[in-house]
Amino acid sequence: MDIKAQVTETGNEARKAAGLLANISTTVKNRALLKMAEVLVKESEHIISENARDLEYARDKGLSGAMIDRLTLNEAAIQGMADGLAEIAALPDPVGEITGMRKRPNGLLVGKKRIPLGVIGIIYESRPNVTADAAALCLKSGNAVILRGGSEAINSNLAIARILQGVLKETSIPEGAIQIISTTDRDAVNEMLKLEEHIDLIIPRGGEGLIRAVVSMSRIPVLKHYKGVCHVFVDESADINMAVTISLNAKAQRPGVCNAMETLLVHRNIAGRFLPAMAEKFREAGVTLKGCDKTSAILPDIEKATEADWYEEYLDLILAVQVVDSIDEAMAHIEKYGSLHTEAIVTSDYKNSQRFLNEVNSSTVLVNASTRFSDGFELGLGAEMGISTTKLHAFGPMGLEELTTTKFIIYGDGQIRT
Amino acid sequence: MDIKAQVTETGNEARKAAGLLANISTTVKNRALLKMAEVLVKESEHIISENARDLEYARDKGLSGAMIDRLTLNEAAIQGMADGLAEIAALPDPVGEITGMRKRPNGLLVGKKRIPLGVIGIIYESRPNVTADAAALCLKSGNAVILRGGSEAINSNLAIARILQGVLKETSIPEGAIQIISTTDRDAVNEMLKLEEHIDLIIPRGGEGLIRAVVSMSRIPVLKHYKGVCHVFVDESADINMAVTISLNAKAQRPGVCNAMETLLVHRNIAGRFLPAMAEKFREAGVTLKGCDKTSAILPDIEKATEADWYEEYLDLILAVQVVDSIDEAMAHIEKYGSLHTEAIVTSDYKNSQRFLNEVNSSTVLVNASTRFSDGFELGLGAEMGISTTKLHAFGPMGLEELTTTKFIIYGDGQIRT
Numbered sequence: 001m002d003i004k005a006q007v008t009e010t011g012n013e014a015r016k017a018a019g020l021l022a023n024i025s026t027t028v029k030n031r032a033l034l035k036m037a038e039v040l041v042k043e044s045e046h047i048i049s050e051n052a053r054d055l056e057y058a059r060d061k062g063l064s065g066a067m068i069d070r071l072t073l074n075e076a077a078i079q080g081m082a083d084g085l086a087e088i089a090a091l092p093d094p095v096g097e098i099t100g101m102r103k104r105p106n107g108l109l110v111g112k113k114r115i116p117l118g119v120i121g122i123i124y125e126s127r128p129n130v131t132a133d134a135a136a137l138c139l140k141s142g143n144a145v146i147l148r149g150g151s152e153a154i155n156s157n158l159a160i161a162r163i164l165q166g167v168l169k170e171t172s173i174p175e176g177a178i179q180i181i182s183t184t185d186r187d188a189v190n191e192m193l194k195l196e197e198h199i200d201l202i203i204p205r206g207g208e209g210l211i212r213a214v215v216s217m218s219r220i221p222v223l224k225h226y227k228g229v230c231h232v233f234v235d236e237s238a239d240i241n242m243a244v245t246i247s248l249n250a251k252a253q254r255p256g257v258c259n260a261m262e263t264l265l266v267h268r269n270i271a272g273r274f275l276p277a278m279a280e281k282f283r284e285a286g287v288t289l290k291g292c293d294k295t296s297a298i299l300p301d302i303e304k305a306t307e308a309d310w311y312e313e314y315l316d317l318i319l320a321v322q323v324v325d326s327i328d329e330a331m332a333h334i335e336k337y338g339s340l341h342t343e344a345i346v347t348s349d350y351k352n353s354q355r356f357l358n359e360v361n362s363s364t365v366l367v368n369a370s371t372r373f374s375d376g377f378e379l380g381l382g383a384e385m386g387i388s389t390t391k392l393h394a395f396g397p398m399g400l401e402e403l404t405t406t407k408f409i410i411y412g413d414g415q416i417r418t
Numbered sequence: 419m420d421i422k423a424q425v426t427e428t429g430n431e432a433r434k435a436a437g438l439l440a441n442i443s444t445t446v447k448n449r450a451l452l453k454m455a456e457v458l459v460k461e462s463e464h465i466i467s468e469n470a471r472d473l474e475y476a477r478d479k480g481l482s483g484a485m486i487d488r489l490t491l492n493e494a495a496i497q498g499m500a501d502g503l504a505e506i507a508a509l510p511d512p513v514g515e516i517t518g519m520r521k522r523p524n525g526l527l528v529g530k531k532r533i534p535l536g537v538i539g540i541i542y543e544s545r546p547n548v549t550a551d552a553a554a555l556c557l558k559s560g561n562a563v564i565l566r567g568g569s570e571a572i573n574s575n576l577a578i579a580r581i582l583q584g585v586l587k588e589t590s591i592p593e594g595a596i597q598i599i600s601t602t603d604r605d606a607v608n609e610m611l612k613l614e615e616h617i618d619l620i621i622p623r624g625g626e627g628l629i630r631a632v633v634s635m636s637r638i639p640v641l642k643h644y645k646g647v648c649h650v651f652v653d654e655s656a657d658i659n660m661a662v663t664i665s666l667n668a669k670a671q672r673p674g675v676c677n678a679m680e681t682l683l684v685h686r687n688i689a690g691r692f693l694p695a696m697a698e699k700f701r702e703a704g705v706t707l708k709g710c711d712k713t714s715a716i717l718p719d720i721e722k723a724t725e726a727d728w729y730e731e732y733l734d735l736i737l738a739v740q741v742v743d744s745i746d747e748a749m750a751h752i753e754k755y756g757s758l759h760t761e762a763i764v765t766s767d768y769k770n771s772q773r774f775l776n777e778v779n780s781s782t783v784l785v786n787a788s789t790r791f792s793d794g795f796e797l798g799l800g801a802e803m804g805i806s807t808t809k810l811h812a813f814g815p816m817g818l819e820e821l822t823t824t825k826f827i828i829y830g831d832g833q834i835r836t
Binding site for chain 2 (some may be wrong): 019020022023075096102104110112115117118137200201203221239241245246249250251288335357358359361362363364365366367368369372373374378379380386390391393395396397405406407408409410412413414415417418
C-alpha cells in the first residue's frame, strides 16, 4: 500500500471510531485506561527492549545526550506513564456536560452540551511517553487519535501504541480509536495534514521548526505555540526576597522548557538593590546574564544584550535582563518581544498587579508566582495536551475540556417561528 | 497607495486600536453604541441617497430582484439597524468575566478571564445592515473590526461605516476600532487574508462560493458554515399535527435561509398517515416535493428524488422527502448527507428524543421544535455574528461570547515550583 492510501485508511478508521466513541460511557473509558496502565507495566520488558533498538540507532546517528535522555524508557518511566493514565481515569469526563440550560420566552429549553471534537492528530518528537499521554487524553475526551511520533522513537511508540490497542480489543470501545502511523516516511505527515475530512484538529508538539512546518502545510486547524519567551517583571514595590526566589525558580528550576523565564524586566527604582542579590543567586545556579546598558551599569561584569536577545528563547541557563522606567515600559516590552505564552509580575502594589493581569494578554499571567506554573497539571486541569498561544478555541494549557466543543440542544413542545 | 499597502495600513490601525479597546469600559462602549443608533437614524437621508447609487448600479448590472431587495435600505431598514445597535448595547459585556477561580493546594488562585480575540475581519455580501451589526458586535466584545462588504453595496457600506467612525471620534474609544476596506478591488480580499499578524479571525458571510474562496486563500483561522442542509425527522410516535406544523414552518416560513429544512425524513410507520396531510399543506404553501420510492408510493404525483437531492441546499420552496425504516436509518442519513448545521426530531418517545439529542452531532439539535430556531437571537445569545459548523472555537450560532477567548490569571503570594 502506498503512503497516501495507508494514511487515508488510518483516517477512515479513526473517523469511523469517532462516531461510536462519543457515546461510550465514562465507566467503560476509565476501566480501559486503568487496564492500559496495568498492561504497560506488565509489558515493561518488551517496551524497554523495543526502546533499546531506538537508543542503539540514536547512538549510531550520534544524537545528543539530551535527546537520548528524552528518548530513554526505563521501569520508572513506564511506571510514570501508567500513573499518568490512572490520573486521567480519575479526572471528570467532560463529554455530556450540559451548561447553561435556559428557558426562552416561548418555552424552548436551550442548553449547550459538551461533545468530543472527533478525530485529533498529534505530531510529536522524541519523548515516547507522549504516545500514552495523548492517547489517554483523547480517549477520555471521546476523541479518536492519530499518533505520529518522531522516527527516532518509532519502535518505542509502536510498542506502546500496540499495547493500548490490544486493551481496546477487550472492551466495547471501537478498536480504531487509537491509530498510529507506522511508517517513518516524512510524506506520511504531508498526507496526514491533507485529511481535512478525517481529522478535526492537529496538535504539533516539538521544536519551532517542526511546528512551523506543520502550520504551513496543514489544511486542518492547528493548536500550537511556537515558543515561550516568558517574562518576569520585578516592580519597584516588589518584596526583594520574593522577587529573587521567583526569578531563580522561573529561570533555573528547569531551563529547557517553554514556561521558563527568558527575559527579566526590572524597575529602575529597585534595580540597584535587587540585581546584585539576584546576580549572586544566578551565579551559584550557573546562569549566564546578558544585560541592557542600565543593567551593565549595576552589574559591570556581564555580557551586553543585543536586540536579538529580547526575542530569544534560550531554553538554557542564559537570561536577558532589561531595566525599565515603569510598568508601562515593561508591558510594552512584553507586547513587542513576547510570545503570548506566560508572564509574571512581582509586586506589592494593588493597582500594578491589576493592571498587569488586565493589560498583558498572554495566555497565562501571574502575580507573585513563578512562570513555571503555566502547566496543565499545576493549574488544575489534571493533565495537559499541550499549550496554545493561538487565541482561537484554546489559549494557554489545554486539558480534557479543550479537546471538546459544545453543540446546542433544544427541548421544545411544538414551537414554530413566527 | 497600492492595494497591499492600503490593506496593510488598515491592519496596522486595527491592531493598534485592539490593544487599547480591550480595556475600554462597558459604559463607554454602550454609550457609543446608543449614539451610533441615534446618528444612523438622523443621517437616514444621506444613507438612503448613497444606497440609491448602489441600487442604480445594481439595476444597470441587471441584478436579480431578490438581490436588489436585500440591498435596499429605507427608513424602516435603518431604524432596524439602529434598534439592533441598541439591543447589543443592552446585552451583558462578555469582556472581563472571570470563570472558575479555584484555589490550588499550594494556595495559588487560578481563574480564567474572558478577553477579546483582537482583530476580526468580516467578508460579506449584499446586505448593508451587516456593516452596522458586525461593527457593533465587535465593538461590544472589545474587538477591532475590518469590514469588507461586497462591491454591489460599497456606497451604502461606506456611508454607514463613516457614520459609526464619526461617533468614535467623540469618545475615548480608539478611532481605528472600526475599519472598512474602501476599495472594491478583489485583490484587497487576497491581501486581507494574508495579514495573519494583524487579524485574529476571519468570518465570511455569503454564498458557498465566497466562503470556499475565503477558506482556500486564508492564512488566518476562519469560522464559517458552507451550507445548511437541515433535516426534520418525523418519528413513528410523532403527534401528527405537531409534525405537520413544525415541518411547514421549517420549510416554508423563510425558505431562503440556512436554517430552513431541506430534507424531511419520515418513519415508515407514520408515513401513510403523515405524508398526505403534510403534502396538502405543502401544496397550499407552494412547496414542490421530491421523494424517494417509498414516498412516491404514498404520494404518486410527486417528482422522484435523485442521489444529488439529498445533498442539496435548495434555499427555495423545494423539499426532498425520504421514508426511513428506523431512527437509526434517519440518523445515518443525516450523518451521510448533512452539513452539521441543524436537525430536529418530532417524537413522543423519550428514548428516541434522547438518542437524537445525543447521537446527532450537528451544531444545533432540536426536539419538537422548528429548525428555524437555530439563530443567535432565538437561542438567547441576543445577537448573531454568524453560524459556525466548524467544531473549533465555536459550533452553532455565534454571539458576543464567541468573539472572545480566555486567558489564565493567577494570584500568588510567592509560590515557586519544586
